[in-house]
Amino acid sequence: MLDKRKRGWWQQAVFYQIYPKSFQDTDGDGVGDLRGIISRLDYLQELGIDGIWLSPVFRSPQVDNGYDVSDYRDIDPMFGTMADMEELIQAAKERQISIIMDLVLNHCSDQHIWFREALKGRENPFHDYFLWRDGGPDTPPNDMESVFGGPAWTYVPALGQWYFHQFAPQQPDLNWENEQVRQALYEMIRFWVDKGVEGFRLDVIDQIGKDPDRKITGNGPRLHFFLEELSREAFREEGLVTVGEAWGADVERARRYSAPDGSELSMVFQFQHMCLDNATWEKWDVAPLSLVKLKACFRDWQEGLYGQGWNSLFLNNHDLPRIVSRWGDEGAYREVSAKMLATMLHGMQGTPYIYQGEELAMANIRLPLEGYQDVEIHNFYNKRLRLGYAHEDIMASIWARGRDNARTPMQWTAGENAGFTTGKPWLAVNEDHKTFNAQAALADPDSVFHYYRKLIQIRKDCPVIRDGRFSLLSPEDEHIFAYSRDMDRAHLLVVCNFTGQDRPFTMPARFCQARTLIANYPEPAESLRPYEARMVYCED
Numbered sequence: 001m002l003d004k005r006k007r008g009w010w011q012q013a014v015f016y017q018i019y020p021k022s023f024q025d026t027d028g029d030g031v032g033d034l035r036g037i038i039s040r041l042d043y044l045q046e047l048g049i050d051g052i053w054l055s056p057v058f059r060s061p062q063v064d065n066g067y068d069v070s071d072y073r074d075i076d077p078m079f080g081t082m083a084d085m086e087e088l089i090q091a092a093k094e095r096q097i098s099i100i101m102d103l104v105l106n107h108c109s110d111q112h113i114w115f116r117e118a119l120k121g122r123e124n125p126f127h128d129y130f131l132w133r134d135g136g137p138d139t140p141p142n143d144m145e146s147v148f149g150g151p152a153w154t155y156v157p158a159l160g161q162w163y164f165h166q167f168a169p170q171q172p173d174l175n176w177e178n179e180q181v182r183q184a185l186y187e188m189i190r191f192w193v194d195k196g197v198e199g200f201r202l203d204v205i206d207q208i209g210k211d212p213d214r215k216i217t218g219n220g221p222r223l224h225f226f227l228e229e230l231s232r233e234a235f236r237e238e239g240l241v242t243v244g245e246a247w248g249a250d251v252e253r254a255r256r257y258s259a260p261d262g263s264e265l266s267m268v269f270q271f272q273h274m275c276l277d278n279a280t281w282e283k284w285d286v287a288p289l290s291l292v293k294l295k296a297c298f299r300d301w302q303e304g305l306y307g308q309g310w311n312s313l314f315l316n317n318h319d320l321p322r323i324v325s326r327w328g329d330e331g332a333y334r335e336v337s338a339k340m341l342a343t344m345l346h347g348m349q350g351t352p353y354i355y356q357g358e359e360l361a362m363a364n365i366r367l368p369l370e371g372y373q374d375v376e377i378h379n380f381y382n383k384r385l386r387l388g389y390a391h392e393d394i395m396a397s398i399w400a401r402g403r404d405n406a407r408t409p410m411q412w413t414a415g416e417n418a419g420f421t422t423g424k425p426w427l428a429v430n431e432d433h434k435t436f437n438a439q440a441a442l443a444d445p446d447s448v449f450h451y452y453r454k455l456i457q458i459r460k461d462c463p464v465i466r467d468g469r470f471s472l473l474s475p476e477d478e479h480i481f482a483y484s485r486d487m488d489r490a491h492l493l494v495v496c497n498f499t500g501q502d503r504p505f506t507m508p509a510r511f512c513q514a515r516t517l518i519a520n521y522p523e524p525a526e527s528l529r530p531y532e533a534r535m536v537y538c539e540d
């Protein structure tokens, strides 16, 4: 059992991300809720995870599914009550599961009292909580675009001013230069720590040091000053785990974010590996994945943070398409390839994150445009249409990369609505739940679920997975991802065939007598079979 009072406990932990809207509904309104999560804690305990990263459950108008917070100290009624939240924290703790909340500190909702006050006039004390620039209705301060499409500035006629928002207009950016803003956020964080929350995921945290006049959003000049202050003032509790979302992080920056002295964060979610199959800077244009590049990317991070920082390990989250559809095989090798991808990731150094349904090999969904709920998808569709793209091409991008791929309801059973709700689900349930669901997976000892359970256990049993040095084997091989981990006399080898064909592979001599810890085919063969993965271990 992990001692969570100990510094760095999260280096031995495995986390599980819950997107509450889609996890489990208990009141029949078609939207998941906190009581639903409580009712599934036994399932998560069986999987063996140590903590839950809970996507936002704060009060919110839900323009961006809770990433637009209108009250940081309250629970959205859609998800339940504060009493439910307290019960969840307690019930999870009883199972040695920590709750990690998702803090959106870069921006809030336009319905937050701070913004409603700010709109009242330039003299209002909350006005300076946001970023305003003077100007006429036809002259925005500059041509910056928001991440969801459209201008990053919105005009307020009554004030004769524009406010800055990196996301939707309903998500005004907070002015981190204002010390009162920072102190208000730190106090709010302490409020949740006092309730028993054991860590935080920090939404787009690398964007808080922005300088919109110079068109700088990520990695701004004041970012590290703010992060160090945040860490000092709000995270001083021993043992809190803090995970920053940082799209702009490279290895060097991540060393600073996740420095072992704890001056900033525990670790960051960086996305370099997740951008390798983009054809352009935009995620919507898909290119084939080069395995050689993927391997080099993981190597750079594994070697680059060794002893100098800490990696988070993930292939999925609520913003990314399902990995089995992306780098695996949705067809005949669906479960085999899901296990292969998991093996590749879980043998590395870092803290693994499993996104809900990943342990069931959940896949992407194809809906007509009207079926999608995500604000980003609809903005993207309209933008591409204006640019002259054909409907079919736009839909192909959405099917491949739209965020709702990850947000379809969790598949609990083969029954109606996959056991997610007795009402009408807020987003379509994937038809494939008849085959891929938790009930079936729990009953089948060979399922992807039990494979993940085993991987988690292996990580706990093998210190070399936590601490060993990473070495990439055959970096130029375009089909096989093989690496070793070495620490003192302990050696681990991970071998993964990323293709649907048999591939020759010669076991390095020192591993010939090694013991198989886990594999997705029963016995080893001459060559590696489609999507085969093996993790073997030996000692000198």
Ligand code: GLC
Residues within 6 Å of the ligand: 064, 067, 068, 104, 167, 203, 204, 245, 318, 319
């Ligand atoms: C992060 C979240 C994403 C959200 C955005 C704005 O990228 O993961 O879901 O839309 O920030 O808060």
